[in-house]
Amino acid sequence: MKAETLLKVENMTVRFAVKRGRGFGKNAHLHAVDDVSFTVKCGETLAIVGESGSGKTTTALAVARLVNSYKGKVLLGDTDLLALGDEDLRQARARVQFIFQDPYSSLNPRLRASDIVREPMDSLGDMSEAEKSERVDFLFNAVGLRPEQQRLFPHQFSGGQRQRIGIARALATQPELIICDEPVSALDVAVQAQILNLLRKLQKDFGLTYLFISHDLGVVQHMCDSIAVMYMGKIVEHGSRLDIFNAPQHPYTRALLSAVPSVDKARRAQTKRILIPGDPPDPVNLPAGCRFANRCPVVQDICRRDEPELRNGVACHFPNAEL
Secondary structure: OOOOEEEEEEEEEEEEEEEOOOOOOOEEEEEEEEEEEEEEEOOOEEEEEOOOOOOHHHHHHHHOOOOOOOEEEEEEOOEEHHHOOHHHHHHHHHHEEEEOOOOOOOOOOOOOHHHHHHHHHHHHOOOOHHHHHHHHHHHHHHOOOOHHHHHOOHHHOOHHHHHHHHHHHHHOOOOOEEEEEOOOOOOOHHHHHHHHHHHHHHHHHHOOEEEEEEOOHHHHHOOOOEEEEEEOOEEEEEEEHHHHHHOOOOHHHHHHHHOOOOOOHHHHHHOOOOOOOOOOOOOOOOOOOOOOHHHOOOOOHHHHHOOOOOEOOEOOOOOOOOO
């Protein structure tokens, strides 16, 4: 049976005005996310990966309406989140929650841990005080925190424990979709594994759907069902986890994967390290054609002239070319 689609993003564009020149210089626009489309099925995890500045976090923020989109649709079930007014959006926020990257700055230092977890229920729910307290108790247990820790303040927790509080807060309104924005990148490696295992357990226990943002393909390999690779605001490759890791087609994806460390000696011996020379193009003044052309080892004239469309999971004129 084919899983039902929970999230469908269609042609989403996010742009920011950038002033060029002095005084009354003409405004230009930086297209942080440019005509991006993808779907996430119920109970599954889609990872959006790419280097810093690729647009992956802006995509996540736009899906949650934490930044404004210039155009496109974000369908959560049958509801277009981008078309909702203030009150309808407030009610819809209970269905989409966010786990932020930095557990040190994403928690209010003046609130006790129990109040941090309770806060979404106060603003988005209609539960009684007794039901809220019962839910907080349940969530602390679900994320591996002790009942007596509810009275502590964020500074009294370790980084991993703070991220557990953030996860409990995200679960408070029983959301359908949780957006994880690099949720372990600020943590030690040993703690990363604990948090990733917790996220997987919670997904299984509660039937959660994740949109997982990361630059770390090693992390993504253990978390996701499918992957979208972004470069300069565009999705350049999209496919299942097995397809992306076993048979990557885009030169950029292949370069990213070649940098993933492995403890397997045979795999290390077979993996050819692919270096990406140069710098990304100016995002305000993008060149014609493929945005990866100036760094691509297999670039041809057509790449500098015509922008490739995303077909059969890859946006490249010469997929699978010898590097």
